[in-house]
Amino acid sequence: MPTKNKDPKRSRLRLALPATSANLGPAFDAAALAMDFYIKLDARVAKHFSITATGRDQGICGQLQDHLILKTYREVIESADGTVIPLSIKIANDIPIGKGCGSSAAARLAGIAMAVHFGRLRWTDAQIVGEASRREHHPDNASACWMGGLTVARMSGAKGDAASEAQVACIRPKGKWPLLLAVPEQALLTEEARDVLPAQYSRADAVTNIQNSMLLLAAFTQGRPDLLSSALEDRIHQPYRAALCPLLPCLEELKGKEGILGAALSGAGPSVLMFLEPSLATGAAAKKVRSLVADHLSRNKLRAELISTSITPRGAQASFRG
Numbered sequence: 631m632p633t634k635n636k637d638p639k640r641s642r643l644r645l646a647l648p649a650t651s652a653n654l655g656p657a658f659d660a661a662a663l664a665m666d667f668y669i670k671l672d673a674r675v676a677k678h679f680s681i682t683a684t685g686r687d688q689g690i691c692g693q694l695q696d697h698l699i700l701k702t703y704r705e706v707i708e709s710a711d712g713t714v715i716p717l718s719i720k721i722a723n724d725i726p727i728g729k730g731c732g733s734s735a736a737a738r739l740a741g742i743a744m745a746v747h748f749g750r751l752r753w754t755d756a757q758i759v760g761e762a763s764r765r766e767h768h769p770d771n772a773s774a775c776w777m778g779g780l781t782v783a784r785m786s787g788a789k790g791d792a793a794s795e796a797q798v799a800c801i802r803p804k805g806k807w808p809l810l811l812a813v814p815e816q817a818l819l820t821e822e823a824r825d826v827l828p829a830q831y832s833r834a835d836a837v838t839n840i841q842n843s844m845l846l847l848a849a850f851t852q853g854r855p856d857l858l859s860s861a862l863e864d865r866i867h868q869p870y871r872a873a874l875c876p877l878l879p880c881l882e883e884l885k886g887k888e889g890i891l892g893a894a895l896s897g898a899g900p901s902v903l904m905f906l907e908p909s910l911a912t913g914a915a916a917k918k919v920r921s922l923v924a925d926h927l928s929r930n931k932l933r934a935e936l937i938s939t940s941i942t943p944r945g946a947q948a949s950f951r952g
Contacts, residue, residue: 643747645671645740647946648778649725649939650732651811651903652770655862655894656842661782662732662774665809666942667724669736671699673744676718685723692721698734702741706761712749728817730897735771738762739946759783760796769796771897778945779803780850804853806908807941808916810923812877812934813901823898826870835865855891858905862892875899880930881923888922889915902934911940 647669652662669691679700683692694700699719707714727733739762746753753761759776763769769783777800786795842861849857872879881893881902889907896903904923910916920936927934 640748640750641675643671643673643744645673645743645946646944647671647736647739647775648732648942648944650735650771650774651730651894651896651901652732652768652774653864653867653895653897654846654903655864655868655892656839656866657782657846658839658864658866659768659770660784660843661780661846662770663780663803664774664778664942664945665731665811665939666944667937667939669725669733669740670722671740671744672720673717673748674719675748676716679716679718681719681721683721683723685721686725687723687727690727691723698737699741699744702738702765703744706742706745706751707749710745710749710751712745712751715748717744717748726813726817726901728819729813730818730895730899730901731811731813732771732775732897734820735762735766735775736946738765739772739775743946756795756798759798763796769798772796773798773800774945776946779943780941782847801847801851802943803850803941805855806911807850807855808906808908808911809939809941810904810906810919811896811901811937811939812881812904812923812927813937814877814932814934816900818874818898818900820898823867823871823874826874827867828870831866839864839866855905855907858891859885862894862905864894867898868895871895871899875902877902877927877932877934880927880932884923884926888919890919890923 648664649667650662650664654661681692704714725731725733742761759773762772773781773783780801780803783798842863845861884890885892889910891905893902893904
């Protein structure tokens with residue numbers, strides 16, 4: 631018989647974790663932002679494990695075997711010598727899986743948050759983000775998902791070191807930042823996207839990316855959309871991944887048209903994130919841009935779902951309850 635959780639405050643946990651977009655052009659493995667759509671979970675103590683799922687990718691979200699959330703939950707509790715309590719979980723998912731929108735980081739954070747809650751681990755935010763970052767092998771998506779807004783992050787210590795920690799700066803971008811996300815039908819494994827990257831880069835490419843990353847940060851902190859078009863230029867990963875992500879070169883052609891500031895791969899791809907002028911947040915102008923993008927994709931014989939969203943300040947912390 632499993633050990634019962636007798637504290638009624640610990641018998642249930644509700645979570646909402648935002649989708650995220652990492653890299654943002656030149657800020658490879660260093661920055662990410664949270665987007666205003668989520669995976670939501672309602673977990674309760676039960677006699678045995680069960681999952682019901684609605685929304686996107688129900689087959690993956692509802693499958694008990696090899697479920698990333700449950701796997702993480704079990705591993706974290708067991709590593710802390712705790713008791714794994716069976717849970718009944720309801721999942722409502724809006725995050726595309728395997729398409730560069732932070733689905734794995736959100737899943738790992740969900741599992742860690744459940745372990746902290748039901749296992750009474752008393753972890754801090756830094757510990758939660760650090761654990762997720764070690765499991766993800768980089769902290770960008772994990773930090774943005776947990777903290778919200780725009781985050782700049784790095785891991786301290788040697789790669790793979792169990793004692794390494796995530797160092798995170800959370801930024802609330804100034805002004806409005808409407809986004810349009812283009813999501814293709816086919817997923818792309820992160821490992822496959824990593825394999826096409828070179829082992830070394832020229833000094834010129836490295837310097838350009840440093841400059842553009844700094845300019846990108848200034849654009850968000852100062853509310854300067856005019857800086858974004860040039861700041862999104864990348865020489866570290868996007869040129870090498872373009873063949874795997876045909877939406878990118880196609881949508882980059884629209885920069886400067888109808889208020890489209892620029893485009894960047896969302897994470898490792900294949901989805902593409904487009905940044906729009908603040909005036910295009912809602913209304914007829916926003917619909918016009920969607921139509922422009924859809925028509926351009928169609929002329930180039932490409933298909934993608936278009937999701938209108940924005941940078942959200944709401945991270946997973948806002949809905950984590952102890």
